[in-house]
Amino acid sequence: MRTIIDTGNKIAALAAKMAKPDVVAAYPITPQTTVVEGIAEYVERGEFDGDYICVESEHSAMSACIGAAAAGARTFTATSAHGLLLMHEMLHWAALARLPIVMVNVNRAIGPGWNIWSDQNDSIAQRDTGWIQFYCSSNQEIFDTIIQSYKLAEHRDIQLPVMVCYDGFILSHTSLPVKVPEQKEIDDFLPKREPRWILDVDNPITHGNIIMPKDYPPVRKAMQDAQERAKKLIPEISKEWRDRFGTYHGDLIERYRCEDADYILLSMAALGAESKVAIDDMRKNGLKIGLARIRVFRPFPREDILSLAKEAELIVLDRCISIGMEGVLFSEVKASLYGNVDTKVYGFIAGLGGKDVTYRDIREMCEKVMSGKYEGYGWYDIEG
Amino acid sequence: MKKYDVVTTISYPRKGAMGKTGSWRVFKPILNKERCVKCLRCWIFCPEGTITIKPDGSIDIDYEYCKGCGVCANVCAVKAITMEREEKK
Numbered sequence: 001m002r003t004i005i006d007t008g009n010k011i012a013a014l015a016a017k018m019a020k021p022d023v024v025a026a027y028p029i030t031p032q033t034t035v036v037e038g039i040a041e042y043v044e045r046g047e048f049d050g051d052y053i054c055v056e057s058e059h060s061a062m063s064a065c066i067g068a069a070a071a072g073a074r075t076f077t078a079t080s081a082h083g084l085l086l087m088h089e090m091l092h093w094a095a096l097a098r099l100p101i102v103m104v105n106v107n108r109a110i111g112p113g114w115n116i117w118s119d120q121n122d123s124i125a126q127r128d129t130g131w132i133q134f135y136c137s138s139n140q141e142i143f144d145t146i147i148q149s150y151k152l153a154e155h156r157d158i159q160l161p162v163m164v165c166y167d168g169f170i171l172s173h174t175s176l177p178v179k180v181p182e183q184k185e186i187d188d189f190l191p192k193r194e195p196r197w198i199l200d201v202d203n204p205i206t207h208g209n210i211i212m213p214k215d216y217p218p219v220r221k222a223m224q225d226a227q228e229r230a231k232k233l234i235p236e237i238s239k240e241w242r243d244r245f246g247t248y249h250g251d252l253i254e255r256y257r258c259e260d261a262d263y264i265l266l267s268m269a270a271l272g273a274e275s276k277v278a279i280d281d282m283r284k285n286g287l288k289i290g291l292a293r294i295r296v297f298r299p300f301p302r303e304d305i306l307s308l309a310k311e312a313e314l315i316v317l318d319r320c321i322s323i324g325m326e327g328v329l330f331s332e333v334k335a336s337l338y339g340n341v342d343t344k345v346y347g348f349i350a351g352l353g354g355k356d357v358t359y360r361d362i363r364e365m366c367e368k369v370m371s372g373k374y375e376g377y378g379w380y381d382i383e384g
Numbered sequence: 385m386k387k388y389d390v391v392t393t394i395s396y397p398r399k400g401a402m403g404k405t406g407s408w409r410v411f412k413p414i415l416n417k418e419r420c421v422k423c424l425r426c427w428i429f430c431p432e433g434t435i436t437i438k439p440d441g442s443i444d445i446d447y448e449y450c451k452g453c454g455v456c457a458n459v460c461a462v463k464a465i466t467m468e469r470e471e472k473k
Contacts, residue, residue, distance in 0.1 A: 205394050210402070
């Protein structure tokens, strides 16, 4: 085990290399570019044994990963914002084909107006594709989650692709210390992939063929069942990692100072890390508030959220919006409570397009709710 | 053949893996055996492999799976295959 200091993207490239994928296919896009550059550097130095395919677009990057994964390979790719949107069709394909591809998505706003800063609308818009989604709040969590994701995706009960998301620039280009295990230790944690089906010339099959209406619903249901099983497996993998390497970032959610809380703040990704500072600040002033950082958005941790809602009112922070409805996390949190408890839920939309959200802003939002002068959901600190 | 047990869309190669596709046909290829010179162009071009060669070298059409696309009639050098509208049973 050694400790290094590097940016989120370079840490992602290192984690990807150490997971030993057979094939990496990727296309550069800001702010993901240095992930791809990092892997290209490993190839150039002879430190990466897999095939590195330079493709002409993100649609091709995902298609190449699908083809390779279907042939039994372990695969990796990374993208961001418009690149992710261009992959959309193939994201569905990867999940329906039950291919355990692992992809980094560096969260970035969608244009126009052209904007390269942090915003979760890109990956939240992919929530219905069948991919498992993690949102990371530190560079250590990026490293750990990428390796853990292979174990999860390739597990025989899961067989689904995993998207590891983190904030553009806030993490992607910020250097933080990260504990990195030895390659041998990673190899012991993550054995070689054992595919459930492969394209093999000696044993020919067609995959992705036409199926009749009666056969289609079971294919979808099998994905849903696998996501439900992932809810049990993610905590097991997180704990195994903690026992081996000492770092831990929560299971589906990370609870922070939730004991005896009257209010619980729910946020994701780097906003989750910033929220801890706000919680400490408010606790110092005697306010009974805790944090539940949503680490896994798919499968959605509805049981965890319901158990929190039995003890406290919920304040939801969204760095995304479903236009025509409301904050997406806000909607899903409320849906998790329906028919069980009638706990009040308050929502804020903040930080779109990389607008800075400091712990002071988070404290102000929480205090607004706790003063009893806030209802429903609204936009925080917006002009016009 | 190795079978997989994962729930996804896998089709194993066998005759009629997609069912009796001959029922899709609107036009039926009719072979005039007297004109046929057994050049096997139809056998090469049939996209479904429904042209069969008998031991004596003459050909036959497997109507269970022929979808009636008409490629065979089109490529036949001696116009021995004609497409005829099929009455629905």
